[in-house]
Amino acid sequence: MNTTEQQFLKELDDKLWKAADKLRANLDAANYKHxxxxxxFLKYVSDAFEERQRELRELFQHDSDDNIYHLPREDFDSDNEYQQAMDEELEVLDYYREANVFWVPKEARWNTLKSKVALPTGSVLWQDANGNDVKxxxxxxxxxxxxxAIxxxxxxxxxxxxxxxxFQVEDDKLIGLINSFSNTSFSTPEYQGQKLSLQSKDILGHVYEYFLGQFALAEGKQGGQYYTPKSIVSLIVEMLEPYSGRVYDPAMGSGGFFVSNDKFIEEHAKEWHYDAAEQRKHISVYGQESNPTTWRLAAMNMAIRGLDFNFGKKNADTFLNDQHPDLRADFVMANPPFNMKDWWSESLADDARWxxxxxxxxxxxxxxxQHMLYHLRPAGSMALLLSNGSMSSNTNNEGEIRKRLVEEDLVECMVALPGQLFTNTQIPACIWFLTKDKTGGLSPNGVKKRSRKGEVLFIDARQLGYMKDRVIRDFTADxxxxxxxTFHAWQRDENYEDVAGYCKSATLAEIQKHDFVLTPGRYVGAAELEDDGVPFADKMALLTEQLREQFNESDRLEAEIKRNLGGLGYEV
Structure with a gap:
């Protein structure tokens, strides 16, 4: 996005969040987010529905040989009859489902809400199917x-x-929220007199994602159950490039990986010369989530973006009630809860996944x-976020499992992340990238890769990123x-080189020498320091003199503070 579009979205975020935050006095974040x-959600599905209606109206009126939607004016006796026929045609459900647009009944459309909320309680709204007044x-x-109705x-x-x-929210507060959303144009946005190229889906999707992040911050630790920082999700998606095939997340939260995947397809359409809308038809989304609230949020998140999805019949525990037992996915991505203690059941003792x-x-x-590996097809790739302990721990069989994964050549890349990336935990994290096939050839998304048998790429990204505020670190696009x-160059043999302190392609023999510990810092080494040409003895003398001067200044300031406090009657 250009600077103008970014400024527009930032001001929109601030405006809508301030309007929503007025509910905080009555409800906590865990409730008022709903x-x-x-x-x-209502605003978006209604806008998308009306956008499709406008598109259909134009198609009905446009006469061409290849337009199957054309409604000929000459088939009707009058303009009124023609308009009535068009209005009836616009209410045909199949026209919307074929474009993957949710059908929105008249009573659920935003204009209906906006026009009815100001009416006095008890007012007649419409008549039901039996002809009774609905008040x-x-x-x-x-x-x-x-x-x-939706x-x-x-x-x-x-x-x-x-x-x-x-949630028993007062009517006037709900009316205020509805007016705030109504006063913002999501379909034809303008900013400082300039029309923007942003689509309504982009804007409302952005607002939804922003609100999820804000609620995660407001809820603290619990918020992290449904929100993974956008930059980490983007990094994993950019590395895996999942733009074709079956995509699976067994700990999906609010569906952030699927949203980022959809954005990835959109952003790379021109670069890879494909139609984004057509390419989406080649993606199948599968997910699972145990938390019922988060499961619902994820489904709404997909609906807002028009993504087809299969999240199982219900929210359920991934280990005890796998909703996709027969799935073998091309890409598996997840940010499961770190170091989860209360997960085991004796029914899992001899599970085929282990x-x-x-x-x-x-x-x-x-x-x-291992659950993710079990659901990965032979030529697929997967990535998951885990705590740093997973790279080195030898307790309770973890070291043996890690050794088996390395010896069977399943580990493709390890990325060490900087601290303070998460809103809900300070536990240092890393990303594991695994694949069952390093022999090379075409991946499920059509990318040609070289043979990487017996090799693992280590990337130490701990020095990357910037402090977004006092507590949260973030990655830039760069x-x-x-x-x-770096990952793609290594995979495809595109002028990859080891960089001291940053990346290293290691052999399985080297990993064995390190007792199968996978911490990138052990392999990449220290970054090379630039030689400034000053001899060590001279540099040491200079630093010693600077330190002596600072000690002297410290003594002087301490004495002055004591004098000032003495003058005020305080004995130090």
Whole structure:
């Protein structure tokens, strides 16, 4: 995005967040996120529906040999009859489903909400199928009615959308939120008199993602259950390049990997000469999540972007109730909970997934890793975030599992991450990249790779990134590109070179010498220091003199402080 578009989105974020944050006095973040995200969802599906309606109206009126939608004016006796026929045609559900647009019943459309919320309680809104008057009970009831109507018309969303009424938000606060969203143009955005090229899907998707991040910050530790920092997700997606095939996340949270994957397809369309909309048809999304709230958020997240998805029949524990037992995916990506202790059940003792060793009962790190390997097809690739301990721990069979993974040549790349990337934990993290096939040839996404048998790439990215604020670190686009380009150059034999202190291609024999510890720092070594031409003896003398001067200055300041405090009657 250009600077103008970024400024537009930042101001939009601030404006909408301030409007939403007014609910904080009445509800905590864990609850008011459902109210706000529910309204964002309603706004988006309604905007997408109306956008498709405008497109269809133009198609109905356009006469050409290849336009199957054309509605000839000459087939009708009058303009009124023609307009009536067009209005009826615009309400045909199949026109929307064929374009992967959610069907939005009239009572759930944003214009209906906007026009009805200001009416007095008890006002007649419309008549039901039996001809009975439907009266306004409250604004929250009106919103719930809209959400229920969308669920009823779209089976994929059955049981997904949360009721707003149970949070007992006052009508005037809900009206304020609806007006805030209504006063923002998502379909034809302008900023400082300039029309922007941003699409409504991009804007509302961005707002939804921003709100998820803000709620994660507001909720603290618990927020991390459904939100993985955008830059880490982007890094993994850029490295794996999953733009074709089956994509799976067994700990999907709010679906951040799938969203980033969709953006990846969009951003690389021109570079790789394909149509993004057509390419999306070659992606199948599979996910699983145990937390019912987060499971719903993920489904809403996919719906907002028009992505087809299979998240299983219900929220469920990935280890105990695998919702995709027969899935073999081309790409598997996940950020599972770090060092999860309460995961084991005796029913898992002889599970087929523990091919490389039974994971410790008090730590699920290698359970997640092996679950993902189990669901990876022979030519597939996977990436997962784990705590740094996974690279070196030898307790409770972890060292033996890691040894087996290395000896069977499954580990492709290890990336050490800087600290302070997460909102909910300060545990240092790393990314594991694994594949079952290093022989080379074409990957599932059509990329030609060289043989990497017996090699593992180590990348130490701990020095990359910048402090976004006092507590959170983030990657720049250049940081992400640097790491991804290094990985791809190594995979494809494109002028890859080891860089001291940053990256190293190691053999399995070298890893064995390090007792199968996979910490990148052990392999990349220290960065080479630039020689400034000053002899060591001269440099040491200069530094010693500077240190002496600083000690003298420290003594002088201490004496002055004591004098000043003495003058105020304080004895030091």
């Amino acid at each position: 109210v706000v995200l529910g309204l964002i 306004l009970r409250s604004v929250s009831w009106l919103i719930d009615n809209a959400l229920e 669920e009823h018309s779209n089976p994929k969303l059955k049981g997904i959308l949360n009721s707003i009424s149970r 091919k490389y060793g039974t994971p410790p009962k008090n730590n699920a790190n290698f359970a997640w890793l 940081d992400i590109a640097k790491v991804a380009d």
